[in-house]
Amino acid sequence: MNIVVCIKQVPDTTEVRIDPKTNTLIREGVASxxxxxxxxxxxxxVRLKEKFGGKVxxxxxGPKQVENxxxxxxxxxxxxxxxxxxxxxxxxxxxxxxxxxxxxxRKTGFDVIICGKQAIDGDTxxxxxGIAAHLDIPQITYxxxxxxxNDGKILAERMVEEGYEVVESTLPVLxxxxxxxxxxxxxxxxxxxxxxxxxxKIITSEDLGIDKTKIGLDGSxxxxxxxFTPPKKEGGKIFEGSTEExxxxxxxxxxxxxx
Amino acid sequence: MGIEIEIExxxxxxxxxxxxPYNAISMRDKIAYIDEEKCTLxxxxxxxxxxxxxxxxxxxxxxxxxxxxxxxVWVVAEQKKGEIQSVSYELLGAGRKLADDRNSKLxxxxxxxxxxxxxxxxxxxxxxxxxxxxxxxxxYFNDESYSRILANLIRKEKPEIVLTGATAIGRALIxxxxxxxxxxxxADCTSLAVDPDSGLLLQTRPAFGGNIMATIxxxxxxxxxxxxxxxxMKEIEPDPSRxxxxxxxxxxxxxxxxRTRVLKLVEEIESTxxxxxxxxxVSGGRGLKGPENFHLIEELAKAFGGAVGASRAAVDAGWIPxxxxxxxxxxxxxxxxxxxxxxxxxxQHKVGMQSSDCIIAINKDPNAPIFEIxxxxxxxxxxxxxxxxxxxxxxxxxx
Numbered sequence: 051m052n053i054v055v056c057i058k059q060v061p062d063t064t065e066v067r068i069d070p071k072t073n074t075l076i077r078e079g080v081a082s083x084x085x086x087x088x089x090x091x092x093x094x095x096v097r098l099k100e101k102f103g104g105k106v107x108x109x110x111x112g113p114k115q116v117e118n119x120x121x122x123x124x125x126x127x128x129x130x131x132x133x134x135x136x137x138x139x140x141x142x143x144x145x146x147x148x149x150x151x152x153x154x155x156r157k158t159g160f161d162v163i164i165c166g167k168q169a170i171d172g173d174t175x176x177x178x179x180g181i182a183a184h185l186d187i188p189q190i191t192y193x194x195x196x197x198x199x200n201d202g203k204i205l206a207e208r209m210v211e212e213g214y215e216v217v218e219s220t221l222p223v224l225x226x227x228x229x230x231x232x233x234x235x236x237x238x239x240x241x242x243x244x245x246x247x248x249x250x251k252i253i254t255s256e257d258l259g260i261d262k263t264k265i266g267l268d269g270s271x272x273x274x275x276x277x278f279t280p281p282k283k284e285g286g287k288i289f290e291g292s293t294e295e296x297x298x299x300x301x302x303x304x305x306x307x308x309x
Numbered sequence: 310m311g312i313e314i315e316i317e318x319x320x321x322x323x324x325x326x327x328x329x330p331y332n333a334i335s336m337r338d339k340i341a342y343i344d345e346e347k348c349t350l351x352x353x354x355x356x357x358x359x360x361x362x363x364x365x366x367x368x369x370x371x372x373x374x375x376x377x378x379x380x381x382v383w384v385v386a387e388q389k390k391g392e393i394q395s396v397s398y399e400l401l402g403a404g405r406k407l408a409d410d411r412n413s414k415l416x417x418x419x420x421x422x423x424x425x426x427x428x429x430x431x432x433x434x435x436x437x438x439x440x441x442x443x444x445x446x447x448x449y450f451n452d453e454s455y456s457r458i459l460a461n462l463i464r465k466e467k468p469e470i471v472l473t474g475a476t477a478i479g480r481a482l483i484x485x486x487x488x489x490x491x492x493x494x495x496a497d498c499t500s501l502a503v504d505p506d507s508g509l510l511l512q513t514r515p516a517f518g519g520n521i522m523a524t525i526x527x528x529x530x531x532x533x534x535x536x537x538x539x540x541x542m543k544e545i546e547p548d549p550s551r552x553x554x555x556x557x558x559x560x561x562x563x564x565x566x567x568r569t570r571v572l573k574l575v576e577e578i579e580s581t582x583x584x585x586x587x588x589x590x591v592s593g594g595r596g597l598k599g600p601e602n603f604h605l606i607e608e609l610a611k612a613f614g615g616a617v618g619a620s621r622a623a624v625d626a627g628w629i630p631x632x633x634x635x636x637x638x639x640x641x642x643x644x645x646x647x648x649x650x651x652x653x654x655x656x657q658h659k660v661g662m663q664s665s666d667c668i669i670a671i672n673k674d675p676n677a678p679i680f681e682i683x684x685x686x687x688x689x690x691x692x693x694x695x696x697x698x699x700x701x702x703x704x705x706x707x708x
Binding site for chain 2: 061063064086087113137140141143144145148149170171172173174175176177178179180182183184187188189190191192194205207208209210211212213214215216217218219220223228229230263266267268270271272273274275276277278279280286287288289290293294296297298299300301303304305307
């Protein structure tokens with residue numbers, strides 16, 4: 051089985067702070083990590099390989115430093131890694147990104163494509179379904195369990211607001227996964243060794259023979275007009291004292307203001 | 310590179326440095342300099358420059374030539390089991406305002422099985438026109454058939470703006486539509502407005518875990534499409550006297566083709582309400598000490614008629630299912646009131662709830678970070694505070 055896992059390197063948004071003086075993002079020293087949801091995608095890919103055979107290819111788009119994220123994915127059990135790196139990709143929004151990735155994936159071949167539910171920096175959840183649409187294959191989003199794969203069909207549980215749906219699809223398919231799907235393993239020693247040695251395949255827009263007007267800034271219908279920091283929450287009221295006292299104070303505030 | 314500093318215009322004020330979320334701009338000889346390695350061409354600096362010294366060259370080869378051919382605002386209604394979901398009414402609330410600002414009509418698209426009787430509800434809530442696509446195979450949301458029907462309808466009717474809910478369904482459906490039509494899509498907007506000068510849709514959304522807000526434009530393609538975060542936009546009260554047109558859309562055989570199908574729906578949330586829908590959420594964390602105390606959360610939620618949430622710690626410990634998890638790897642919520650009980654307020658939790666209108670935090674540790682964003686903070690042991698609070702709330706609400 052040809053399994054492709056799409057990953058994104060993101061700034062660890064939990065480390066991003068706002069400079070109280072200038073009201074801007076402080077990004078110095080903020081680590082780059084594999085998007086947390088993508089770790090579940092890698093793990094699920096590796097589990098599928100262990101069950102059905104085949105190989106897991108991780109693919110990512112971004113600057114050269116994304117190589118680190120791809121090597122980490124190898125240490126976690128992926129077999130091959132592809133980095134789509136080219137200045138021509140810069141400025142891509144979700145439409146252009148999903149187009150570029152779909153072309154990269156087309157080159158590697160695929161039966162199952164796995165993406166994390168969304169990336170924590172952009173939080174759009176649009177690139178997975180976008181790739182499926184560009185490749186014209188079915189998709190199952192928010193997968194929390196793969197029940198079975200056989201006879202060219204997959205049965206998976208998709209999380210929805212009130213529970214989950216059991217969805218059947220033909221292969222090839224693209225799925226996006228949530229945290230509940232598995233417990234990612236830690237890198238093995240063997241994996242780490244392999245990660246050091248594995249050659250990361252670099253692909254440029256030329257290699258893909260992709261129309262440059264369809265990628266990067268020119269291929270992106272949306273752009274950022276401005277960025278600003280959200281208004282700060284005003285300091286609240288803190289109640290301390292005995293349990294009776296604090297409950298009474300809180301309740302009186304709630305009565306006055308809310309209920 | 311697609312972005313340049315016009316040296317003659319740059320005065321070295323440094324406004325762009327602050328605007329750049331990627332630390333890509335610095336001053337060299339008192340003139341702004343963009344580091345190509347770091348710049349992602351996001352465009353945030355262009356608007357920040359008061360001197361028009363930053364030029365971003367974008368050439369949209371296949372831009373829509375005749376933008377005026379696109380009129381009206383559409384919302385995609387969401388139905389489950391034949392019932393219209395509340396997020397649809399919120400979309401109509403937001404869409405009505407945009408349509409009025411654009412002097413245009415508000416349309417709604419409704420797809421399902423035997424659903425036409427529901428169309429009136431959308432009219433009463435603000436729609437001028439409802440497009441209804443019905444078929445027995447459209448009972449459950451289906452990524453392929455729904456997206457094809459919607460894309461074909463958009464191609465034919467040419468709306469200027471299309472909104473969907475940023476729900477499990479909306480977020481799966483609309484990116485496929487955007488690709489089929491080739492237009493821009495902005496995810497998870499918390500504010501939408503029409504720019505009075507350009508008439509363009511200003512789509513504002515949180516990014517970087519809610520640390521910054523970004524306003525996104527789609528200038529050259531139509532429709533301008535966005536998903537809208539649930540519980541942010543206000544519904545309009547239904548007006549029984551409102552009139553509108555209901556238009557039947559007949560799905561073709563090709564429209565209905567799909568390689569996926571839903572075999573069944575398993576409803577899982579056992580307690581009162583699902584957290585995405587709730588106006589009040591009571592959330593429990595590690596401070597509860599064990600699963601035996603989680604009923605305290607459920608009781609307070611019940612007293613308020615609210616939903617039960619949880620921190621990652623409580624979910625990972627197996628005290629409550631993952632579907633209740635609020636935060637970075639769970640759900641993002643913004644209820645009117647969020648009560649965090651025994652939750653320290655790690656940033657991963659905060660990003661999932663910090664846009665709630667009112668935040669109440671109960672925690673033993675007066676230095677817990679949750680207090681930094683709390684409207685009201687109570688320093689105390691949740692296991693002691695909760696029963697008393699629940700009793701008091703019950704008494705008040707009875708009156």
